[in-house]
Amino acid sequence: MVEVVKSRRERMREQASEEIKAIALRLLAAGGPDAITLRAIAREMGMTAGAIYGYYATRDELITTLISDVYTSLVDRVEAARDAVPADDPAGRIVAWGEAVRDWAIAHPAEFRLIYGDPVPGYQPPPGGPAVAAETRACSGLVGLTAAAWPHAKKHQSGGDTTWSEFDADLVAHVRASFPELPPAALGLALRIWGRMHGLVALEVYGHLVPQSRDPAKLFHLEMLDLVRSLGL
Incomplete structure:
Protein backbone atom coordinates (compact mmCIF):
# COMPACT_ATOMS: atom_id res chain seq x y z
CA MET A 1 0.00 0.00 0.00
CA VAL A 2 1.41 3.36 -1.05
CA GLU A 3 1.53 5.94 1.73
CA VAL A 4 0.18 9.31 0.70
CA VAL A 5 2.45 12.09 1.92
CA LYS A 6 0.63 15.35 2.51
CA SER A 7 2.18 18.57 1.36
CA ARG A 8 3.26 21.24 3.82
CA ARG A 9 0.33 23.37 2.69
CA GLU A 10 -2.12 20.55 3.39
CA ARG A 11 -0.62 19.92 6.82
CA MET A 12 -0.81 23.60 7.72
CA ARG A 13 -4.41 23.76 6.56
CA GLU A 14 -5.32 20.75 8.72
CA GLN A 15 -3.57 22.29 11.72
CA ALA A 16 -5.43 25.56 11.25
CA SER A 17 -8.75 23.73 10.91
CA GLU A 18 -8.11 21.83 14.13
CA GLU A 19 -7.16 25.06 15.90
CA ILE A 20 -10.40 26.69 14.74
CA LYS A 21 -12.42 23.79 16.21
CA ALA A 22 -10.45 23.84 19.47
CA ILE A 23 -11.05 27.59 19.89
CA ALA A 24 -14.75 27.14 19.10
CA LEU A 25 -15.04 24.55 21.86
CA ARG A 26 -13.23 26.83 24.31
CA LEU A 27 -15.61 29.66 23.44
CA LEU A 28 -18.53 27.28 23.95
CA ALA A 29 -17.25 26.24 27.38
CA ALA A 30 -16.62 29.82 28.47
CA GLY A 31 -19.65 31.59 27.06
CA GLY A 32 -22.17 29.07 25.83
CA PRO A 33 -23.41 28.56 22.27
CA ASP A 34 -23.81 32.29 21.60
CA ALA A 35 -20.05 32.72 22.02
CA ILE A 36 -19.22 30.66 18.94
CA THR A 37 -18.73 33.20 16.16
CA LEU A 38 -16.29 33.16 13.26
CA ARG A 39 -15.28 36.73 14.16
CA ALA A 40 -14.34 35.72 17.72
CA ILE A 41 -12.39 32.72 16.46
CA ALA A 42 -10.53 34.87 13.92
CA ARG A 43 -9.63 37.36 16.63
CA GLU A 44 -8.11 34.61 18.82
CA MET A 45 -6.13 33.24 15.87
CA GLY A 46 -4.88 36.64 14.79
CA MET A 47 -6.63 36.32 11.46
CA THR A 48 -9.21 38.39 9.64
CA ALA A 49 -12.78 37.14 9.77
CA GLY A 50 -12.66 36.73 6.00
CA ALA A 51 -9.70 34.35 6.28
CA ILE A 52 -11.76 31.95 8.40
CA TYR A 53 -14.15 31.49 5.49
CA GLY A 54 -11.35 29.74 3.67
CA TYR A 55 -11.75 26.90 6.16
CA TYR A 56 -15.47 27.00 6.97
CA ALA A 57 -17.83 28.74 4.58
CA THR A 58 -20.38 29.46 7.32
Missing part, protein backbone atom coordinates in the same frame (compact mmCIF):
# COMPACT_ATOMS: atom_id res chain seq x y z
CA ARG A 59 -20.70 29.22 11.08
CA ASP A 60 -23.28 26.46 10.53
CA GLU A 61 -20.69 24.42 8.66
CA LEU A 62 -18.31 24.78 11.61
CA ILE A 63 -21.01 23.84 14.12
CA THR A 64 -21.94 20.78 12.06
CA THR A 65 -18.30 19.68 11.98
CA LEU A 66 -17.97 20.22 15.74
CA ILE A 67 -21.09 18.20 16.52
CA SER A 68 -20.01 15.37 14.24
CA ASP A 69 -16.49 15.26 15.71
CA VAL A 70 -17.75 15.42 19.30
CA TYR A 71 -20.42 12.77 18.80
CA THR A 72 -17.92 10.48 17.06
CA SER A 73 -15.49 10.90 19.97
CA LEU A 74 -18.20 9.87 22.42
CA VAL A 75 -19.23 6.82 20.38
CA ASP A 76 -15.60 5.75 19.99
CA ARG A 77 -15.24 5.87 23.78
CA VAL A 78 -18.38 3.90 24.62
CA GLU A 79 -17.80 1.27 21.95
CA ALA A 80 -14.27 0.69 23.21
CA ALA A 81 -15.55 0.34 26.79
CA ARG A 82 -18.23 -2.13 25.70
CA ASP A 83 -15.83 -4.18 23.61
CA ALA A 84 -13.39 -4.49 26.52
CA VAL A 85 -16.03 -6.68 28.22
CA PRO A 86 -16.69 -10.22 26.92
CA ALA A 87 -19.71 -10.59 24.65
CA ASP A 88 -21.17 -13.24 26.95
CA ASP A 89 -21.47 -10.68 29.77
CA PRO A 90 -24.41 -8.48 28.71
CA ALA A 91 -24.73 -6.91 32.15
CA GLY A 92 -21.06 -5.95 32.22
CA ARG A 93 -21.27 -4.48 28.73
CA ILE A 94 -24.29 -2.34 29.63
CA VAL A 95 -22.58 -1.04 32.77
CA ALA A 96 -19.37 -0.37 30.83
CA TRP A 97 -21.26 1.61 28.18
CA GLY A 98 -23.06 3.69 30.79
CA GLU A 99 -19.94 4.38 32.84
CA ALA A 100 -18.10 5.43 29.68
CA VAL A 101 -20.89 7.88 28.84
CA ARG A 102 -20.55 9.49 32.26
CA ASP A 103 -16.74 9.53 32.24
CA TRP A 104 -16.70 11.21 28.83
CA ALA A 105 -19.39 13.73 29.77
CA ILE A 106 -17.69 14.78 33.01
CA ALA A 107 -14.40 15.21 31.15
CA HIS A 108 -16.11 17.12 28.29
CA PRO A 109 -19.10 18.98 29.74
CA ALA A 110 -19.21 21.64 27.01
CA GLU A 111 -19.18 18.96 24.32
CA PHE A 112 -21.92 17.03 26.10
CA ARG A 113 -24.06 20.16 26.19
CA LEU A 114 -23.37 20.77 22.50
CA ILE A 115 -24.81 17.43 21.37
CA TYR A 116 -27.42 16.78 24.08
CA GLY A 117 -28.36 20.13 25.54
CA ASP A 118 -28.02 23.77 24.66
CA PRO A 119 -29.16 24.60 21.12
CA VAL A 120 -26.90 26.91 19.15
CA PRO A 121 -29.02 30.00 18.36
CA GLY A 122 -29.74 30.31 14.67
CA TYR A 123 -28.03 27.05 13.76
CA GLN A 124 -29.59 25.18 10.84
CA PRO A 125 -28.43 21.54 10.69
CA PRO A 126 -28.02 19.81 7.34
CA PRO A 127 -30.75 17.43 6.10
CA GLY A 128 -30.70 14.29 8.22
CA GLY A 129 -28.86 15.97 11.06
CA PRO A 130 -25.26 16.96 11.81
CA ALA A 131 -23.90 13.57 12.92
CA VAL A 132 -25.79 10.84 11.10
CA ALA A 133 -22.99 8.26 11.16
CA ALA A 134 -22.29 8.70 14.88
CA GLU A 135 -25.99 8.69 15.77
CA THR A 136 -26.46 5.47 13.81
CA ARG A 137 -23.55 3.84 15.62
CA ALA A 138 -24.90 4.94 19.00
CA CYS A 139 -28.36 3.64 18.16
CA SER A 140 -27.01 0.32 16.93
CA GLY A 141 -24.85 -0.01 20.02
CA LEU A 142 -27.69 0.59 22.46
CA VAL A 143 -30.11 -1.67 20.61
CA GLY A 144 -27.38 -4.29 20.39
CA LEU A 145 -26.93 -4.16 24.17
CA THR A 146 -30.68 -4.55 24.56
CA ALA A 147 -30.81 -7.44 22.09
CA ALA A 148 -28.16 -9.32 24.08
CA ALA A 149 -30.12 -8.74 27.29
CA TRP A 150 -33.58 -9.38 25.82
CA PRO A 151 -33.70 -13.19 26.40
CA HIS A 152 -33.41 -12.46 30.13
CA ALA A 153 -35.15 -9.08 30.20
CA LYS A 154 -38.35 -9.88 28.32
CA LYS A 155 -39.94 -11.77 31.19
CA HIS A 156 -39.31 -8.79 33.51
CA GLN A 157 -40.77 -6.21 31.16
CA SER A 158 -44.28 -5.00 30.56
CA GLY A 159 -45.15 -3.46 27.21
CA GLY A 160 -46.34 -6.49 25.31
CA ASP A 161 -48.91 -4.31 23.58
CA THR A 162 -46.22 -1.98 22.21
CA THR A 163 -46.37 -1.59 18.42
CA TRP A 164 -43.87 -0.38 15.84
CA SER A 165 -46.16 2.54 15.01
CA GLU A 166 -45.23 4.13 18.35
CA PHE A 167 -41.70 4.90 17.14
CA ASP A 168 -40.06 6.97 14.43
CA ALA A 169 -40.36 5.21 11.08
CA ASP A 170 -36.68 5.62 10.14
CA LEU A 171 -35.60 4.28 13.53
CA VAL A 172 -37.93 1.30 13.16
CA ALA A 173 -36.59 0.54 9.69
CA HIS A 174 -33.01 0.58 10.97
CA VAL A 175 -33.75 -1.60 13.99
CA ARG A 176 -35.82 -4.14 12.08
CA ALA A 177 -33.13 -4.45 9.42
CA SER A 178 -30.30 -4.83 11.93
CA PHE A 179 -32.12 -6.82 14.63
CA PRO A 180 -34.98 -8.63 12.88
CA GLU A 181 -35.67 -10.87 15.87
CA LEU A 182 -36.50 -8.02 18.25
CA PRO A 183 -40.11 -7.05 19.00
CA PRO A 184 -41.18 -3.42 19.35
CA ALA A 185 -41.17 -3.73 23.14
CA ALA A 186 -37.40 -4.27 22.97
CA LEU A 187 -36.94 -1.00 21.12
CA GLY A 188 -38.93 0.73 23.85
CA LEU A 189 -36.65 -0.88 26.41
CA ALA A 190 -33.55 0.34 24.54
CA LEU A 191 -34.86 3.91 24.70
CA ARG A 192 -35.56 3.56 28.42
CA ILE A 193 -32.04 2.21 29.00
CA TRP A 194 -30.70 5.24 27.16
CA GLY A 195 -32.82 7.50 29.34
CA ARG A 196 -31.54 5.95 32.55
CA MET A 197 -27.94 6.30 31.41
CA HIS A 198 -28.31 9.93 30.44
CA GLY A 199 -30.61 11.17 33.19
CA LEU A 200 -28.15 11.39 36.07
CA VAL A 201 -25.35 12.45 33.71
CA ALA A 202 -27.36 15.42 32.45
CA LEU A 203 -28.25 16.45 36.00
CA GLU A 204 -24.58 16.32 36.97
CA VAL A 205 -23.29 18.16 33.90
CA TYR A 206 -25.82 20.95 34.39
CA GLY A 207 -24.97 21.31 38.08
CA HIS A 208 -28.23 19.98 39.52
CA LEU A 209 -26.85 16.82 41.16
CA VAL A 210 -23.56 17.66 42.88
CA PRO A 211 -25.10 19.86 45.62
CA GLN A 212 -27.34 16.95 46.60
CA SER A 213 -24.78 14.15 46.17
CA ARG A 214 -21.20 14.20 47.39
CA ASP A 215 -20.35 11.12 45.33
CA PRO A 216 -22.18 11.29 41.99
CA ALA A 217 -19.91 8.61 40.50
CA LYS A 218 -21.10 6.12 43.13
CA LEU A 219 -24.70 7.19 42.63
CA PHE A 220 -24.41 6.60 38.90
CA HIS A 221 -22.74 3.22 39.35
CA LEU A 222 -25.55 2.10 41.67
CA GLU A 223 -28.07 3.24 39.07
CA MET A 224 -26.33 1.10 36.42
CA LEU A 225 -26.34 -1.91 38.75
CA ASP A 226 -30.04 -1.39 39.45
CA LEU A 227 -30.63 -1.12 35.72
CA VAL A 228 -29.07 -4.46 34.88
CA ARG A 229 -30.83 -6.13 37.83
CA SER A 230 -34.14 -4.85 36.46
CA LEU A 231 -33.27 -6.68 33.24
CA GLY A 232 -32.86 -10.00 35.02
CA LEU A 233 -29.10 -10.03 34.46
